[in-house]
Amino acid sequence: MISLPALPILIPFGTASLCLISLKRPRLQRLAAVLGAVAHLICALALLTATCRQGYLVLQAGDWPAPFGISLVADLFSSLMITLAAITGTAITFYALAGIDSGRESFGFYPFLHLLLMGVCGCFLAGDLFNLYVWFEVMLMASFILLALGGERGQLEGGVKYVILNLVASAFFLTALGILYGLVGTLNMADIARHLQTAEQSGLVSALAMLFLVAFGIKAALFPLFSWLPASYHTPPVAVSAVFAGLLTKVGVYALVRAFTLLFIRDISFTHELILVLAAMTMLTGVLGAVCQDGFRRILSFHIISQVGYMIMGLGIFTPLALAGTVFYIVHHIIVKTNLFLVSGVAHKLRSTEDLNRLGGFLSTAPFLSILFLIPALSLAGLPPLSGFWAKFFLIWASFEEKRYLIGALGLLVGALTLISMTKIWLKAFWGTVPAAHPERHAHQKKLPPGKTALFYLPMISLALLTLTIGLWPGLLFELAQQAASQLLDPNRYIQAVLGVTL
Amino acid sequence: MGPFETVAKGKKKAMRSIILSTAARFLMPMILLFSAFLLLRGHNLPGGGFVGGLIAAAAFGLYLLAFDVQETRRLLRIDPRTLVGLGLLVVLGSGLTGWFKGKPFLTALWGRYRLTGFLHIEIGTPLIFDAGIYLVVLGSAMTMLLALAEED
Amino acid sequence: MGYAICSVFLLALLAPGLTRIAKPVSGWLMAALPLTLCVYFLSMLDATAGGLTLQVTWPWLPDLGIRLSFFLDGLSLLFAVLVCGVGAVIMIYSADYLADHKCLGSFFLFLNLFMASMLGLVLADNLITLFVFWELTSLTSFFLIGFDHDRDKARSSALQALLVTGVGGLALLAGLILVGEAAGTLELSELLQSGDLIRQHAWYVPIVLLVATGAFAKSAQFPFHFWLPNAMEAPTPVSAYLHSATMVKAGIYLLLRLSPILGQTALWHGMLETVGGVTMLGSILMAIRQTDMKRLLAYTTISSLGTMVFLIGLDIPLSIAAAISYMLAHVLYKASLFLITGIIDHATGSRDLSALGGLFGKMPVIGLVAILAALSMAGAAPFLGFVGKELFYEVVLMAPRAAPLSILAALLTSIFMVTSAALLTVRPFFGPARSDRLPHGPVATNLWLGPLLLAGAGTLAGVFIGIIDKSLLAPAVSAVQPGHSVKPLALWHGFTPVLAFSILTLASGIAVYFRCDWYRAWTENWSRRHHYGAETCYERLYSGLFTIASRLTLIIQNGRLRNYLLTVFISATVLVSSTLLWNGGIRFPTVWTSVNFGDLILAGIILAAAYVTSRVGHRLVAIVAMGVIGYGIALIFAQLGAPDLAMTQFSIETMTVLLFILIFHRLPLFSRLAPRRAMRFDAVVATAAGLLMTALTLAAVSGPTDKRLADFFAKQSVPAAHGRNIVNTILVDFRALDTLGEIAVLGMAGVGVWALLKLWPKERRKP
Amino acid sequence: MEILMALVVGGLYGTGVYLLLRPTPVKVIIGLAILTNAVNLLIFTAARLTRGHPPIVEETLGRPSYPIADPVPQALVLTAIVIAFGVLAFTLVLFRRAAETTEADNLDEMRTTDT
Numbered sequence A: 001m002i003s004l005p006a007l008p009i010l011i012p013f014g015t016a017s018l019c020l021i022s023l024k025r026p027r028l029q030r031l032a033a034v035l036g037a038v039a040h041l042i043c044a045l046a047l048l049t050a051t052c053r054q055g056y057l058v059l060q061a062g063d064w065p066a067p068f069g070i071s072l073v074a075d076l077f078s079s080l081m082i083t084l085a086a087i088t089g090t091a092i093t094f095y096a097l098a099g100i101d102s103g104r105e106s107f108g109f110y111p112f113l114h115l116l117l118m119g120v121c122g123c124f125l126a127g128d129l130f131n132l133y134v135w136f137e138v139m140l141m142a143s144f145i146l147l148a149l150g151g152e153r154g155q156l157e158g159g160v161k162y163v164i165l166n167l168v169a170s171a172f173f174l175t176a177l178g179i180l181y182g183l184v185g186t187l188n189m190a191d192i193a194r195h196l197q198t199a200e201q202s203g204l205v206s207a208l209a210m211l212f213l214v215a216f217g218i219k220a221a222l223f224p225l226f227s228w229l230p231a232s233y234h235t236p237p238v239a240v241s242a243v244f245a246g247l248l249t250k251v252g253v254y255a256l257v258r259a260f261t262l263l264f265i266r267d268i269s270f271t272h273e274l275i276l277v278l279a280a281m282t283m284l285t286g287v288l289g290a291v292c293q294d295g296f297r298r299i300l301s302f303h304i305i306s307q308v309g310y311m312i313m314g315l316g317i318f319t320p321l322a323l324a325g326t327v328f329y330i331v332h333h334i335i336v337k338t339n340l341f342l343v344s345g346v347a348h349k350l351r352s353t354e355d356l357n358r359l360g361g362f363l364s365t366a367p368f369l370s371i372l373f374l375i376p377a378l379s380l381a382g383l384p385p386l387s388g389f390w391a392k393f394f395l396i397w398a399s400f401e402e403k404r405y406l407i408g409a410l411g412l413l414v415g416a417l418t419l420i421s422m423t424k425i426w427l428k429a430f431w432g433t434v435p436a437a438h439p440e441r442h443a444h445q446k447k448l449p450p451g452k453t454a455l456f457y458l459p460m461i462s463l464a465l466l467t468l469t470i471g472l473w474p475g476l477l478f479e480l481a482q483q484a485a486s487q488l489l490d491p492n493r494y495i496q497a498v499l500g501v502t503l
Numbered sequence B: 001m002g003p004f005e006t007v008a009k010g011k012k013k014a015m016r017s018i019i020l021s022t023a024a025r026f027l028m029p030m031i032l033l034f035s036a037f038l039l040l041r042g043h044n045l046p047g048g049g050f051v052g053g054l055i056a057a058a059a060f061g062l063y064l065l066a067f068d069v070q071e072t073r074r075l076l077r078i079d080p081r082t083l084v085g086l087g088l089l090v091v092l093g094s095g096l097t098g099w100f101k102g103k104p105f106l107t108a109l110w111g112r113y114r115l116t117g118f119l120h121i122e123i124g125t126p127l128i129f130d131a132g133i134y135l136v137v138l139g140s141a142m143t144m145l146l147a148l149a150e151e152d
Numbered sequence C: 001m002g003y004a005i006c007s008v009f010l011l012a013l014l015a016p017g018l019t020r021i022a023k024p025v026s027g028w029l030m031a032a033l034p035l036t037l038c039v040y041f042l043s044m045l046d047a048t049a050g051g052l053t054l055q056v057t058w059p060w061l062p063d064l065g066i067r068l069s070f071f072l073d074g075l076s077l078l079f080a081v082l083v084c085g086v087g088a089v090i091m092i093y094s095a096d097y098l099a100d101h102k103c104l105g106s107f108f109l110f111l112n113l114f115m116a117s118m119l120g121l122v123l124a125d126n127l128i129t130l131f132v133f134w135e136l137t138s139l140t141s142f143f144l145i146g147f148d149h150d151r152d153k154a155r156s157s158a159l160q161a162l163l164v165t166g167v168g169g170l171a172l173l174a175g176l177i178l179v180g181e182a183a184g185t186l187e188l189s190e191l192l193q194s195g196d197l198i199r200q201h202a203w204y205v206p207i208v209l210l211v212a213t214g215a216f217a218k219s220a221q222f223p224f225h226f227w228l229p230n231a232m233e234a235p236t237p238v239s240a241y242l243h244s245a246t247m248v249k250a251g252i253y254l255l256l257r258l259s260p261i262l263g264q265t266a267l268w269h270g271m272l273e274t275v276g277g278v279t280m281l282g283s284i285l286m287a288i289r290q291t292d293m294k295r296l297l298a299y300t301t302i303s304s305l306g307t308m309v310f311l312i313g314l315d316i317p318l319s320i321a322a323a324i325s326y327m328l329a330h331v332l333y334k335a336s337l338f339l340i341t342g343i344i345d346h347a348t349g350s351r352d353l354s355a356l357g358g359l360f361g362k363m364p365v366i367g368l369v370a371i372l373a374a375l376s377m378a379g380a381a382p383f384l385g386f387v388g389k390e391l392f393y394e395v396v397l398m399a400p401r402a403a404p405l406s407i408l409a410a411l412l413t414s415i416f417m418v419t420s421a422a423l424l425t426v427r428p429f430f431g432p433a434r435s436d437r438l439p440h441g442p443v444a445t446n447l448w449l450g451p452l453l454l455a456g457a458g459t460l461a462g463v464f465i466g467i468i469d470k471s472l473l474a475p476a477v478s479a480v481q482p483g484h485s486v487k488p489l490a491l492w493h494g495f496t497p498v499l500a501f502s503i504l505t506l507a508s509g510i511a512v513y514f515r516c517d518w519y520r521a522w523t524e525n526w527s528r529r530h531h532y533g534a535e536t537c538y539e540r541l542y543s544g545l546f547t548i549a550s551r552l553t554l555i556i557q558n559g560r561l562r563n564y565l566l567t568v569f570i571s572a573t574v575l576v577s578s579t580l581l582w583n584g585g586i587r588f589p590t591v592w593t594s595v596n597f598g599d600l601i602l603a604g605i606i607l608a609a610a611y612v613t614s615r616v617g618h619r620l621v622a623i624v625a626m627g628v629i630g631y632g633i634a635l636i637f638a639q640l641g642a643p644d645l646a647m648t649q650f651s652i653e654t655m656t657v658l659l660f661i662l663i664f665h666r667l668p669l670f671s672r673l674a675p676r677r678a679m680r681f682d683a684v685v686a687t688a689a690g691l692l693m694t695a696l697t698l699a700a701v702s703g704p705t706d707k708r709l710a711d712f713f714a715k716q717s718v719p720a721a722h723g724r725n726i727v728n729t730i731l732v733d734f735r736a737l738d739t740l741g742e743i744a745v746l747g748m749a750g751v752g753v754w755a756l757l758k759l760w761p762k763e764r765r766k767p
Numbered sequence D: 001m002e003i004l005m006a007l008v009v010g011g012l013y014g015t016g017v018y019l020l021l022r023p024t025p026v027k028v029i030i031g032l033a034i035l036t037n038a039v040n041l042l043i044f045t046a047a048r049l050t051r052g053h054p055p056i057v058e059e060t061l062g063r064p065s066y067p068i069a070d071p072v073p074q075a076l077v078l079t080a081i082v083i084a085f086g087v088l089a090f091t092l093v094l095f096r097r098a099a100e101t102t103e104a105d106n107l108d109e110m111r112t113t114d115t
Helices: A004-021 A026-054 A076-099 A102-106 A109-125 A129-148 A153-184 A189-196 A202-220 A228-232 A238-263 A268-291 A296-317 A320-351 A367-381 A387-401 A405-431 A453-472 A474-488 A491-499 B003-012 B014-041 B049-066 B069-076 B080-101 B125-151 C002-021 C026-043 C045-049 C074-097 C104-123 C127-145 C152-183 C195-199 C204-218 C227-233 C236-245 C249-262 C266-287 C293-313 C318-348 C364-378 C384-397 C403-429 C445-463 C465-480 C497-514 C516-529 C534-556 C561-582 C597-615 C619-639 C643-666 C676-700 C708-721 C726-734 C736-758 D002-020 D025-046 D071-102
Strands: A057-061 A070-074 B110-114 B120-124 C054-061 C066-072
Touching (some): A004 A026, A004 A070, A004 A076, A004 A109, A004 B080, A026 A057, A026 A070, A026 A076, A026 A109, A070 A189, A070 A491, A076 A238, A076 A320, A076 A474, A109 A129, A109 C736, A129 C736, A153 A189, A153 C676, A202 C561, A202 C676, A228 A296, A238 A296, A238 A320, A238 A491, A320 A367, A320 A387, A320 A453, A320 A474, A367 A387, A367 A405, A367 A453, A387 A405, A387 C152, A405 C152, A474 C054, B049 B069, B049 B125, B049 C643, B069 B125, B080 B125, B120 B125, B125 C726, C002 C026, C002 C104, C026 C074, C045 C465, C074 C104, C074 C249, C074 C445, C104 C127, C104 C236, C127 C152, C127 C227, C127 C249, C152 C204, C195 C204, C236 C318, C249 C465, C266 C293, C266 C403, C293 C403, C318 C384, C318 C465, C364 C384, C364 C445, C384 C403, C384 C445, C384 C497, C561 C676, C597 D025, C619 C643, C619 D025, C643 D071, C676 D002, C708 C726, D025 D071
Antiparallel strands (some): B110 B120, C054 C066
């Protein structure tokens, strides 16, 4: 089908429009949201199989030839990311049916969720730098609203920081983009890549690379630009922070990977070395932040940062195995992190608190939830044979292969620290007993809303099964990740696929 | 003190209200016509759906100043948020028409129609696209304005 | 073989259900499979004794050389038999021991998971497969230590064990990856041939250090030993199975397994001897201070593990045989003693040596079994422990390096081991009975059957050492030392120095037993004054980590938006400008567009307005100044051939100013001025950022320009896009996708503003 | 002209950054607005300036006869302006709600969600 690459953008767009029209009819809205999410997932899978077969799928929007119109490009990396976005989107849509209050529902939760998905998928597909900016903004706008929707105090305070820092990032992005257009006179990423291979002002190009690094680095929550994330991610309802945790920073990571495998590859000894240093700092500060937190979601939020460090580490090492590790890591992370946030949501629903010092005893009162926590938590900590182990393993192997022992050792150490903070949650909330100081409010467990238990658990179970599957049979995903990495490392194939020219 | 509060207080002063409301009733259709004109000529001269939509919103804004939220809602007939959704659907629909010709998304289709004698009119999906923009801008601006007006 | 492991995993998953259905016989149900497997492995004896190895391979990640592959040779067979055999005994025992526990089902789940992992570990051929099972044993150990998770101590001990073995595991992983990289294969069966390659590799030293760290942490060697006594928080069958018989032996297994690949160097021998020696002596000295039977057993376990490491490290062919037979003896007597401790604990409610006494009359069978096991532990003939200790002495007497020290350490260790054995049997079973610590009733058969079987096996194995040696031990030894013909083992060697040592050991051990309390008091006193050790280090490190982490996080994540923004701006400015300067600076344009007077005025007004916004103290003035900037820019656009842009900028700016005026009175006043120093600092950062942008802009316009896009659009606008306003054709046709996104943003903004204004949290709903 | 524009860009950028660092909400948002203006002007300038000659084809011609201003940056800036407006409007309301809810009179007091 000729327009397959456009569908991951169009389906959420249409879904959101329909939901907006039916804001006052909640049943209709929910139906549209669910159907839209499922359709999105189906077409994402179709896109994935198509890219597996053909390598690249390129759509020239409006039928205008490549450097002039806007290209939507789906390579294997993009389609993997889109598939994950669709999986997350579907899981969250189902979870939200049970977990989102009617107020937020009638004030546009579903349309914003789907517009967020549209923005995210747009970012993954954009083959045009300005178009990427536009999708970034779509995603940001949707996330701003989802973050603030409901108007709780924490949401607003966190929202202020989130909004301002992300807008500054957008300003940097736009600045860099404007200068780049002045330099090469084109916006198509493949075309830019072609021009940059021979561009004269290499100093300026490297400086631009830095500007992009900062702009995308803020969105990806790299050290030292991550402050907006821990300030805000734990404040909105869980369905929202789960989708944020799974997808948003990964869009930044995606943009970094795209930019530093396609556009800025002339001065690798400088740019990628710097990325590696940033990766190390990001891993370490993130995990240290997580270790000292006491809130369920706060710990998880800080972990996002340290995990982003791992993903970027693969980019910095810049070998086929390392990039395959990055791709694998992203896939693993999105599934696991989303799931952990969902678990934290059910925990919150049961006890109305997220403070680990007030939680306890879930192992006896909610044994099934405990298992659902353990799978992603241990996977996050990198214990074999779960998905996180393989993800870390590939990266560490790649770092040793390149004789970068320091970062490899750091990767191992951070894994241990991750284990400490994950066991902290387990020890306090699941194994421990409710502390005597706060028995009255939190000891007795509430019931989940009747008839909705299945909706809460279905997404968590599916995601946990995915984690297990990836962990026990890592071969298939690794194969995909390797192919994606080899595509990423060969920008000429990308250029050829988009522009139809050979270099 | 915001202007809407001023208006609310001013409403008691009948004089001002009469002048403003008369002016609004009179100007309103003119401005709306002008916005439609801007929308249509945008493809060839400065203008377009965006500016047109803004001007249309300004017309309703004027009405809002002269009367009140309920009146404006009644005049608008349709919930502004639905307008946003509709506009987005129009945009989507105009983009999808390319599919019928087996072309990629957003491919423009143009048709040339004879009105009478020598007068021809060219209609294409980009114009529908622009109309969608007009609707979204109008809907969005009105959503904001009405919400802000109700707050004060 | 692979199916054997799978079947245990399957049983683990079924265990909770089975336990619920058939609780009274659940122990036997659980034991059936390990018993069958034990028989299965024993049936392989003939095959492996001939030096044949069996292999099973499934692909897992073939691209990286990772396969789910297993192989069975003498060494893995010995371990597999132990894992299954002791496992079966433990299952039967546990069902009675934990009969009242409400979580018996999940106990069996974890125990079976552990057994499967342990089997996988000892059978694994691929190093990564081995590592996966290695970590799984640590993990199941975590859950089993913390099984009674209501107690704080159980939780913290579980965590400690997990962290120590887990961190060791990470070191091991690093080491294994290096092995794989260096040798080009991860299969043990292939690596066994490439020992020389690795020994000569540049990575040899780090490989040995990393692998040994992993093994030491797992086998509780100094300085990682402290987790094991704390792990006694686990239910007693777990301590018997994991923390004396099998899991802690994983490190020993690994060292044995890898010694053909990594061994035969000074580093290997020196390190293993030192660490093993220090551990065996240090911990046996700690052991006789203990009054809790389980802790005493734990310390003696550490000591025995130390002995095994020491023996593996000795540079003598016979030492491997010594290590293996010492290990077999240890498994049999130690598991038995643990289980007996559990029985005593259950029956009397205490396992404190100073509170127990005179139990022999009440439970003679148990007492007899205990004596059998303890004699083996003490190394008395004709038990298997005797064989192990004889070989120990024999090897030590041949030690090439530091012989006097080795002999002294070996002697002291064995003497105190005798004392410990005496403490464990004489104290609880003999002497005056304590009326408050007497058993409530008869001991269930299922409870005493296990220890009896184990201790009996130890006895029989000692008596029939020839058979055991030929069928079990010798194949294991030859798996480690291929081609070495080791002399057959026997109980009686004639009158040799070793025999003299044995007699000396027994005599002194009993002598020490009578001065035990004096020793205990003395060391209590000493340790009160000297309060440091590996465990203190661990605790300091652990709490230090939290302190550092929270301090660091307080600095980075301090909640002030200004600091966050400063970080962003400073890092951006520094990164970009230093890169620019580093890479040869920037070029300035050579061709300029003319400037007229109007432009100068316009620029002046804009900059002046900008200055006003930053200095003025009145909100409305600042907003108006902002509007002036916007309109000024609109005029610039109009001047420079962009009417559409000017029009949009103009209307948007109007909207913005209106919006500001609608809302600003709800926002706080310019109440607080920042401190002067902060303002000056901000001004510096802002100026730097501004200058950088000026420079970048100039650099961007300096080169030649490519107007392909503009030319294409100009050419195609009328014929192909049917519009004369090129900007508009770009917006609605050439780049319509951008516009689609743009209006999505705008639409969201409208609805978002509405939602934000209208939706209030329940408790703060506006009146 | 380029150097003049570059100076204006730099000046606005600097002002934007400075204002963003203030503790008062209104100033921060004004800073944001100025920053987006600066960026728009930067895109416009970086793509080369042409005086007069808007990119509009005269009615009788099929294509522009003279060198025209580059329409691409104009389209980009137009999109960026609109997006920035939407975002700014939302931000403004968000700040208002935050100020009302927290009753804090400056941003340094909004710190409860961190650490």
